[in-house]
Amino acid sequence: MRSFSLTDLSNKSGEVIEAAYAGPVDITRRGKRKFVIMTAEQYDRLRKADDPRKVYAAGETPPDIAALFETEVNRLSKGEGYDD
Numbered sequence: 559m560r561s562f563s564l565t566d567l568s569n570k571s572g573e574v575i576e577a578a579y580a581g582p583v584d585i586t587r588r589g590k591r592k593f594v595i596m597t598a599e600q601y602d603r604l605r606k607a608d609d610p611r612k613v614y615a616a617g618e619t620p621p622d623i624a625a626l627f628e629t630e631v632n633r634l635s636k637g638e639g640y641d642d
């Protein structure tokens with residue numbers, strides 16, 4: 559991913575926009591990533607993608623997810639997996 563500073567965005571806006579046609583572009587401020595510029599098509603594609611994060615109410619959790627959760631809770635309750 560290409561990266562430009564906010565100053566670059568002001569001084570080289572054409573170059574920044576051209577880079578955004580090829581893929582998302584990071585915009586930095588004082589060396590820290592603050593914004594991402596992308597085409598509307600890229601943004602729309604991201605918005606339509608399924609979000610893998612799900613929330614389930616008690617009793618609605620699919621059995622395979624519930625089994626994974628139960629296994630992890632049991633492992634952690636035995637003190638396994640903690641860093642001292």
